[in-house]
Amino acid sequence: MAGCPQNSKAGIQMKEFRYRILNSLAFRIIFPVVATVMVMGFVLYLFVLSSISDFAYKTIKDAFLDMSREIYSVCDRGLNELLVAGAATDEKAIRIKKALTIGMIEDLLKQYNFEGSITGENNEELLSCCFLPDLQKAVKKVAKTSSVESLVHQGKKYYVYQMRFDPWEWHILFVRSAGEYSFLINKVRYAYMATGSVLLITTLALLYYLNRFIKFPLNSITEPVKRGELPEYRGIYEFEYLSDTIGHMMVEKEKLMEQIIQERKLKGINVLASGVAHNFNNILVGVLGYISLARMKLQNAKAAGKPVQGEFVDEILDNLERAGASADKAGSLARELSVFSKKMAREGSHFASVSINTIIAELNELLLNTFPKNIEIVVSLTDEDPLIEGDPSQLEQALLNVCVNSRDAMSDGGKLTIETSLASIANKDPIYPYIQPGDYAVVKIFDTGKGIDNETMVHIFEPFFTTKPVDKGTGLGLATVYTTIRAHHGHVRVESNPGEGSAFTILLPVLKQS
Amino acid sequence: MQQPLCYNLRMKRFCLALFALSLLFGVSGPIEAAGPIKIGLTLGLSGKYSEMSDMQMKGLKLWEKEVNSKGGILGKSVQVIIYDDKSDTRVARSLYENLLSKDRVDLVFGPYSSQITEAILPVTEKNGYPVLVSGASADKLWEKGYKYVFGTYTPASKYAVGFLEMLVAQDLNDIAIVYADDLFSTDIASGTRKWAERFGLRTLLYEGFKDTSNFDELARTVRAANVQVLIVCGHFDASVALRLSLKKIGWYPRAYFASVGPTMQAFYDRLKKDVENVFSSSQWERLITKPFPGCCEFHERFVKAYKKEPSYHAATAYAAGQILEAAVKRAGSLDRDKVRDMLASMEAMSIMGRYGVDRTGKQIKHFNLIIQWQNGRKEVVWPDVLRTAKPVFR
Secondary structure (H helix, E strand, O other), X not given: OXXXXXXXXXXXXXXXXXXXXXXXXXXXXXXXXXXXXXXXXHHHHHHHHHXXXXXXXXXXXXXXXXXXXXXXXXXXXXXXXXXXXXXXXXXXXXXXXHHHHHHHHHHHHHHXXXXXXXXXXXXXXXXXXXXXXXXXXXXXXXXXXXXXXXXXXXOEEEEEEEEEEHHHOEEEEEEEEHHHHHHHHHXXXXXXXXXXXXXXXXXXXXXHHHHHHHHHHHHHHHHHHHOOOOOOOOOOHHHHHHHHHHHHHHHHHHHHHHHHHHHHHHHHHHHHHHHHHHHHHHHHHHHHHHHHHHHHHHHHXXXXXXXXXXXXXXXXXXXXXXXXXXXXXXXXXXXXXXXXXXXXXXXXXXXXXXXHHHHHHHHHHHHHHHOOOOEEEEEEOOOOOOXXXXXXXXXXXXXXXXXXXXXXXXXXXXXXXXXXXXXXEOOOOOOOOOOOOEEEEEEEEEEOOOOOOHHHHHHOOOOOOOOOOOOOOOOOHHHHHHHHHHHOOOEEEEXXXXXXXXXXXXXXXXXXXX | OOOOHHHHHHHHHHHHHXXXXXXXXXXXXXXXXXXXXXXXXXXXXXXXXXXXXXXXXXXXXXXXXXXXXXXXXXXXXXEEEEEEOOOOHHHHHHHHHHHHHOOOOOEEEOOOOHHHHHHHHHHHHHOOOOEXXXXXXXXXXXXXXXXXXXXXXXXXXXXXXXXXXXHHHOOOOEEEEEEEOOHHHHHHHHHHHHHHHHOOOEEEEEEEEOOOOOHHHHXXXXXXXXXXXXXXXXXXXXXXXXXXXXXXXXXXXXXXXXXXXXXXXXXXXXXXXHHOOEEEEEOOOOOOOOOOOOHHHHHHHHHHHHOOOOOHHHHHHHHHHHHHXXXXXXXXXXOHHHHHHHHHHOOEEEOOEEEOEOOOOOEOOOOOEEEEEEOOEEEEEEOHHHOOOOOOOO
């Protein structure tokens, strides 16, 4: 949006950053490895932890069953001793035996790290071993006879077992904290934390390795290539080979390009020479024709002894004037060629800091006064008013040439739009092959004319190439545009389809703020 | 037979290689420190625990002499190093630090009394020294989470269990418990009250006292509580003083039990005929029924060596030597962690009975005897199968 270029710029940069990260070699290699290891680690973690939890539960259950057997055995032995001593009905002996049995159960519970309680036939408490009263209440709610139950009390998990010793009508409860086994799970957690750390270190080491042995060599090759220099990497054999091959290809390409340029130059000279020859020939035909005609008329008059006077003189003068007009045309062509050749020589003596918006505004004035009224002219200028370094008259002439081209393409009227904006070219862009990365002022001129076919597009910037009638143009207008923009270190690009109008995009480097 | 030369050369090389390897990997095993096995402890040879501490020292010295006469332990002689801690916790703590750092003892025994033992345990625990406690029984010593403390005495909370059992049989249901304000005495008192409840007895008075308390006043308070039995949880002097106060106020309960003191000959020497019918708890007595091996032989050797009767303090100190000897022999090493693991897991028999501890190190296999002074003699009255006389209640 033209209203918020900063946001647009930041968005483009973010997109570019994301693109670079996601497509980086390190990401593409490490991400699948790390993701796979993480998923496997997580699944293994769940599996091992659940196994350990199951093991812990089974161990706890076994411990409770063992304890219940032990306690029952203690009670049973106490009762048997009473019976053997014939004291089964001796109230004092029973009191003593029960008290001693309770003491033995207390020792057992303490020895194996249980909490517990014994309640008698009238629900009186006979023993409370390390049992906090509120926990005891909570335990009584969940306890089931001969079954290991669990409960969470004040954030801690407990296992509970209840048993009965019917001869004395004792309800025996015992409890153990699940935390007794948490060390196992904690050990696994620590092991996984250690594994995680190792994984992290390995990942970092891998990143370093990739950076050191892959990214760095690749950068050593790609960076000079981006700058148009030959890569000269030395180190890892494969990358050396790649570097040498690319270097070799670049040299070959350079040679090929030189060859092509040479050929293009020759072709250009051919086109220029033939154009000059053709134009001058046409002009000379006119000059020579009229002079010959005048001479022939004079020779005939001399032979006939006809006096040179009256209308005859007017005829001769008319012929000479026409020859002179043709000679003037030749002079004009020669001057135009002179201007073109000066631009080709990149004359930069008039370069100064200029506002592209100002140039467009002046151009707009000119267009409004000179273009047919059936062509609507729309101008949209960027608020940032970019400054560039250049010759304002050359630039205005170049932009005028583009507009004239558009005008000629809209003989039945249409719309001509001129926009200015800013663009940032981060890398070598294949769309703009001749320009360096940096900030550019963009002038976009598009029309609703008849458009340009592919055949014409190939030759559009060649000198003397024209699709107009012979007397309508010299074929130097767009060639002048091209040479002017290149002389300003910019680039011009044309996009068009027959019947869909044309769009000329001109990029000019923005003057750097010092 | 003469071996061929090449064989001898090969053997020489082989032996040299073996020797080099043994140097490299320490195949020769750990080198034992030269000199005797040093076992250190402190006792209150002066101060309020001097009677009991003197007995403990005599018991240990007798064990030291006997174990050395049998070739020592692991082929080494034994040296018991004893310092007088003056029955003071701070002195004892400092002396234990010296034993560990200056005397560099191999192992230690605990000092006498629960209070002093409690004071030195942080030192031994911090340095990884297993302590065989042969003069303390307060339950709280094993409730602090220490890993290197192992008891030989029946815990204080169970001192009076046998006595309470006898009360049930005699229909004596109303009791008073008075206790001194030290660690050991409070543990006896709270344990006794808990067990009394289990036996269905009524604790009508439960009151603490200080060494400086007016025992006559305390005696009158007990009388006013209208109880049948008085249980005194304290040390030698309190046991004597309260007995004298009871005489002074002219009242005596149906049974008088004192936790510490009555087992000593000195108790008789102080009270003479007033010792009559006093009950107490004893970790060891000479039993002619010989329930434990070496029990009578120890008595004979002790009397022969010192010309006096051993109290249970002497016997338990001697027994502690026997237990530590068994632990070191079974561990096969003086490595303190190995000895600690052995003390934590083993069961052994000594002149005072069984040794075996729970996971906290508290003694659970040994049981106390109940004694009573009858006709100027100390008789074992509980358990029934070991008693030398029937208990007498007024």
